Amino acid sequence: MSPRLKSYWVGAAAVVALGILAVATVRNEYFFFASYIVLQFVVLATAWNILGGYAGYVNFGTGAFFGAGVYTAVVLINLFGAPLLVQILAAAAVSGTLGFATGMLTLRLRGIFYSIATVAVAIIIETLIVNWRYVGGSTGIQILRPPVMPPFESYTKMLFLAMVLLAVAATAIARFIETSWIGRGLRAIRDSEIAAEGCGVPTLKLKLFACTVSGALMGAAGAPLAMYQSFIEPVSAFSLNYSVSALAMPMIGGTSHWIGPVIGAILLGSIQQIVMVTISNEINVLVVGVLLVLFVVGAPSGIVGLARALMRKRVGRKAA
């Protein structure tokens, strides 16, 4: 194992250990309630970045893939009370397929059309759900949590830990893609798709792969929400707010490295949770919008880029 890979897995193990420690020691439920959301955004931001950051295709429809995952879980819970792992895997499969289909339809077109198509998919899926009485339609549906299994004392804590593991898995996948030949191909596509084609990069296959993986991860992030919130209705499950956050977090954190979305998600997610609780929900969206615009205009490489520039300056100074 290369030393960098080793250090990644050491870090990942440390994160999981921290999570377990928190579950064992922290009493206040609200901590888990809020942290779950932040971790959910880590997964969403990482998933978005696989297509958006690496390949340059901006997905505006994160809500579609996320919501599809949520409702897959709802259906499975209602059908036969499926356990969490099954819900997550099924949601990943459904949203992955959705990502693949969206890709097939639009990836031959220019960037902005892919983006608008993703919004279209979101609204169409939402409309389908609204018309489906089995999952509650517009009214929404109540989900009753099954009794929690030991050693967990509360379901929220269990969901929190599940989300920790999901976040680690998402970053592992992102890191794998980034450092492999797939990542090189995607970067070539982002820089110049025509040139990449000319060099023999299988652009369509790579883009479809990225779409599918991105969608699958977003769906996986959505599945535990059914149990977390216990009440699901389509307008909030498919909300455009997910799309904006999943886009803003990597752009703020930095799109070129897998750690960027994580930084962006933790930073922005925590700010959102604090603002929601202390000030209001609107200011929360305002913060996201303003930070997005500031970073897009002023610091296009995100926090990762700023950090790299800082390190280069230090190294430069040392050398001189």
Added chain:
Amino acid sequence: MFAWELLAEAVLFGLLVGCFYAAVSVGLSISLGLLDVPQVAHPAFLVVGSYGTYLLGRHGWDPLLAGIALAPVFFVVGILVYRFYYETFEKRGEDTGVRGLAFFFGIAFIVEVLLILAFGVDQRSVDAPYIGASVALGDVRIPIRLLVAFGTALLLTGGLALYLAKTFTGRAIKAVAQDGVALRLMGANPVRIKQWAFGIATGVTAIAGAMLIVVGPVDPNLDRVYIGRTFCVVVLAGLGSMGGTLVAGLVLGVTESIVLTMFGASWAPAVAFGLLLLMLGVRPQGLFGR
């Protein structure tokens, strides 16, 4: 039992509303279709126009006059926005796609939230003598507000089409869309022309926003509904075609109206996006595109 009268009514209303859809999309037709600017914040500006009309309405202004009064303000805002966009993104060239999109997406959200903070989430509407009254056409009663929107929309789209086809600046705008370098070689400054065009696109949106609040109540989240409709019309039309925008608007209006009447309101939101995806899959350049 199939009610032909009901269907005919649906088509009639669809035509009225469709022309209105064309008018709210024509600004995007210019900015996205001709200027290649990913103006995702267009529906947000539309709603701002509605709220501006609402504010003036509280002081007794007629909504349409309010829209016309707001147009020059929006024109200037449009020029400033384009200037900023050009300096920050287009000039630098690299990676403009993602960042430009993200920029306008962020702007759209900021605008929406500022509207919520300023006006709250409640619905707002305006009063005018032609709102609430209807005129009878045989057995059918047509709300006058729809007729007013229809008429204004027709004038707007027709006027713009004429402007682009007959005047010098108008033709320069179409030329810059086709080949900016060639235009520069002919002595015209493409940046100034694009700036002017974007200003017009935004100014027109003010009037469209006034019509929006005449047609129905508005709330800050309305821009999300109109993202679908405006992009659908622009894609259906084919980038850059004004006449196409009108036809596409009518197609969307009629289809939506028929779906509303035959299948119910719960399917209506998907019509615009469904048509959009269909067009992207079948004929991406639109009905009249180049």
Added chain:
Amino acid sequence: MKMFMRYCSFLGCAFALAVGMLAPAAHAQQPIKIGMGISQTGALGGGGKSALLALHMWADDVNAKGGLLGRKVELVVYDDQSNPATTPGIYTKLIDVDKVDLLIGPYASVPTAPIMPLVKQRDLLLMSNFTFKLNRNLKHDKVFNNSPWSNEEDLADGVLQIGRAAGAKTIAILAADQEFAQNLANGAKSIAGRMGLKTVYEQNYPPSTVDFSAMIRAIRAAKPDIVYVCSYPNDSVAILRAVKEIGIGDSVKVFGGGMVGLQFTPVIVGLGSLANGVVNFTSYAPGKTMDFPGVRDFLDRYSKKAVAENVDPLGYYLPPYSYAIGQMIAQAVTATKSLNHKVLAEYLHKNEMQTIVGPIRFDALGERAKPAVPLVQFRSLVDKDVEQFRKPGRLVIVYPPQYKTGEAIVPFEKARN
């Protein structure tokens, strides 16, 4: 130095003693916190604000008399913006961060439905406010719905009875696709089925619908005798506007039923003449038949405060009931001398409580045991006039018999003129 040390230790002891003596008293001064999310903006804001004002009045009245169990009552309030997506977060925060002692629900079914699983999972007491059949599946033993009705038949029965008395054979049902409207529409359908009425039109619409022209046209084409509408404030207004613009047809004998919003003064004043002829449910209308002890005095006091705070000045819908929620909490806490949710729930299940809207008793599922839903018909309304509602003949109670102040005028077009 020694003197200094002794002096310090003496001060220290005195200080510790003082703190020790004050501490239990300080603890007793901690207020009883009652938490809620309630709509202050958004579609339900008109109702929510008036309910909140009534609750504040109750808290002030209780505190003026020394509080509950010797402690002051404090309300912890958040705005849910009439948006069901916000309430789980708000109530989790109330429970885990603000650590409130008691919970009152949001106003209305749609924002309350999402927190029902949460309240059951954490086994908490919830005094819900004007909700509708939310406990039918969960069967939580600690939720109490405070409203004039107990099930959909109480709300739907009146309109259909009036229609049938006028010879109706067909019915059209228009309902928003949300918790309240769907439950109500189902109720109307079952009663209609039992009466042998034929459903000639039935439509559910997404709650965000703003344009009802197509639906009104379709209803008119179906020529129904009864039009039963289940809607929330924004839709109610839009529907009545569409009815004025397009016309509902001469066949309609009765129009209305479950339109939320027509009970909020700002909405009904804005509608004015557009609401004439509509028969709709409410909770209270001025008249000898509904003169419960304490209610007129409360409404007078309320009206003065409401005008000052720019809230529904008449307060005929939610305020008396919201005040009653407070009265019931006070009675339960005082009688059991406890804030324990299980103890309070048992008391609330077993006892009949006296309130300004009459005596209230709850059944096993926490719904009102003896419902009392008046149906009013709007008559002779003019636009933009608040005071007209205090005069007789504007809000005529047409059902049920024990509250009636007049007969319903049918058909609908006749009642509009």
